[in-house]
Structure formats: C-alpha cells, structure tokens
C-alpha cells in the first residue's frame with residue numbers, strides 16, 4: 066500500500082518525540098463556556114472531565130472573544146456577507162469590513178497603511194520574501210517566534226544571523242560586521258516574547274537601525290511581531306511601542322487572534338510598502354483573507370480596546386497581573402517579573418513542572434507547562450496568562466491551590 070512505509074516512519078518519529086518529551090499529545094476538547102453570574106471569570110467545560118475550569122492559558126487577554134458586542138458584530142456581518150470570503154481579494158473582491166479594519170488598524174498604530182492576512186503567522190512569512198533582495202541580510206533575536214524563523218527561511222536572504230536575546234551590543238556587532246557586505250538589512254524582533262513576557266529595548270534597537278542606515282544602499286529597517294503586546298500592554302493597549310515610548314519601528318506585525326479575541330493577522334507600515342505587499346506577497350495573493358464577519362468582529366474589538374472601556378480593562382489586567390505575581394512571590398515562588406500578563410512561574414525541573422500542571426488541572430485550573438527541550442534545562446516553568454476577566458477571587462483560588470501543592 067502506498068502509505069505503509071511512510072506510516073511506519075512517522076510512527077517512529079512520533080515515538081522519538083515522545084521519548085524526547087516533545088510530544089504535545091491529546092488536545093483538550095472544549096465543549097462549552099459558562100459565563101459566571103458572580104462576576105468571576107468564565108469557566109470552561111472539557112470533554113471527559115467533570116466540573117468547569119478556570120482558564121489561565123488563554124491569549125485572549127481582554128476576554129473579548131466572549132464580549133457580546135463583538136459576537137453580535139460577527140453575527141450581523143455574517144447575515145449580511147455570508148460565512149466564507151469566496152476567494153482571495155484580488156479575484157473575489159474585498160469586503161467593506163476588510164477595508165474598514167485596515168484603516169482602523171493603521172490609525173490605531175499611527176501608521177500610513179495596513180494589510181490584513183489570514184493570521185499573524187501568514188503575515189510574517191508573507192512579508193519577508195517580497196522585502197528581501199538578493200543582497201539582504203536579516204538579523205533576528207535568538208528567541209524570536211517560529212513564524213519569523215520560517216519567514217526568514219522562505220525569504221532565502223543572502224545572509225542571516227541571530228543576535229543574543231535582547232542584547233543590543235550583540236546586534237550592533239552584527240551590524241558593524243555587515244557594513245560593505247550587503248545592500249539592505251532587516252532587523253527583526255518579537256515585541257513581547259510570549260514564553261517569558263520580556264521585550265526589547267526598542268529605542269536602542271530603532272536607534273541602531275537609524276545609526277547604520279546610511280551604511281547600506283537600501284538602508285536598515287526594523288520589523289516587530291507584537292502579537293502578545295497589542296491589546297495587552299501599555300495604557301492604551303498599543304503594545305511594546307507604547308511601553309518603550311518608541312514609535313520608529315518600520316513594520317509592526319500583530320495578530321487579531323489574541324487580545325482582540327478574533328482571528329487573523331496584519332502588518333502596518335508605509336503605504337507604498339503595503340501596496341507592494343498586495344502585489345507580491347504570496348500569503349496575500351494565494352491565500353484567503355479572514356472572513357468579512359471576522360473583520361467586523363475585529364473592528365468592534367478595536368473600538369472597545371480604544372475607548373475608556375478598553376483602558377479600564379487594561380488597567381484591571383495590569384492590576385491582576387501584579388496581584389498574581391506578588392501572590393506567587395509571597396508564597397515563596399520565583400517568577401519572571403514584569404507588567405505583561407504572561408506570568409512564568411519558574412520551577413527548573415521538567416518532571417516537577419508537569420506534576421504541578423497535572424495537580425492544577427485536578428483542581429480545575431488550566432495552565433501551560435514550558436519544559437525542556439522547548440526551554441533549556443533549569444528554565445522549566447509554568448506559564449500563567451492573566452486575563453481582564455480574572456478577579457481577585459479567581460486568582461486567590463489559584464494561589465491557594467498552588468500553595469497547597
């Protein structure tokens with residue numbers, strides 16, 4: 066049979082992944098969400114499990130995926146435009162909500178223009194190839210997200226190199242070495258690094274790009290993936306640029322599938338570049354966009370985010386993050402501190418991390434084990450993600466449970 070040999074090989078590969086501790090295994094199947102009547106966070110029902118769970122592993126930092134107005138905007142739009150996009154935009158035509166969303170995202174980031182894609186992953190992999198010439202060097206933070214790594218691979222630049230995590234001296238060394246060898250340099254970084262909740266010194270990073278720009282024929286430009294920053298970070302949710310006070314990042318990529326509670330990705334930058342991407346970017350030209358109803362839902366999320374309500378959600382999120390971090394420290398745990406709602410509880414041992422995650426699940430709390438080889442041995446942690454839906458009561462329950470482990 067044609068697939069017999071391949072089946073044997075992939076089963077062997079799966080066994081190897083299991084032996085190395087890298088198998089992700091069975092996924093939880095969510096069968097329902099119960100909104101609470103007492104003001105606490107919603108609880109999740111899981112197939113095969115009794116009771117309902119407190120979710121501390123969601124990227125929906127503001128809880129907007131359950132917001133009634135967002136859901137209603139999506140429903141009304143699907144009444145009007147149907148469910149799927151029909152085809153890619155240059156063939157089928159662009160729906161009004163796509164255009165409106167792009168305008169609103171560009172305004173939100175104070176950039177000239179925006180292109181939306183089906184996901185942030187597709188955005189990142191979609192932008193490198195068109196923007197990479199045969200004489201380009203791409204410099205990337207060593208802990209950048211997988212979409213950046215694969216985007217660079219697909220772009221096949223003349224040169225690629227990684228600089229040490231957040232280390233601007235390391236980046237400057239690479240820029241110095243590149244002078245005379247390349248015409249164009251792209252510096253790419255995550256905004257908030259999702260495993261750790263840390264972020265780059267953007268004024269320094271953008272400053273280095275400006276400093277070395279004149280040394281290269283096409284200059285040095287910066288790209289940042291702020292998928293975990295936008296809507297979660299900064300007083301008005303503008304992410305890492307807001308927190309660091311640096312607005313000179315040339316292309317900002319983000320997702321609508323995390324804090325905005327919907328789906329899809331986008332890039333904001335100058336208008337000439339977005340025009341060029343629409344003409345040349347494979348993931349834009351050959352892959353469907355998000356649906357019109359998704360675009361309508363994202364418009365509503367953005368409207369909520371960029372209002373007093375959004376700001377009060379962000380302020381509550383920040384307060385809850387601080388409360389949880391302090392709570393963990395008070396019961397004797399080590400955390401990677403910072404204002405971002407990703408709160409890594411450092412355990413430093415794979416078995417112990419998995420044991421604690423299992424114990425939390427037995428006590429109806431969902432959190433994520435980050436273990437070797439995803440992180441180096443000794444850096445194993447549990448990643449808790451705080452949401453604006455969490456209350457002190459929810460977090461007290463989590464802290465008491467952890468304390469009794």
Ligand SMILES: Cc1ncc(COP(=O)(O)O)c(C=O)c1O
Pocket residue numbers: 183184185186187210212255259290291292293319320321322329330
């Ligand atoms: C930094 C970063 N970029 C991109 C993505 C992918 O986002 P999307 O689901 O929209 O493709 C993620 C999600 O895990 C991420 O953490």
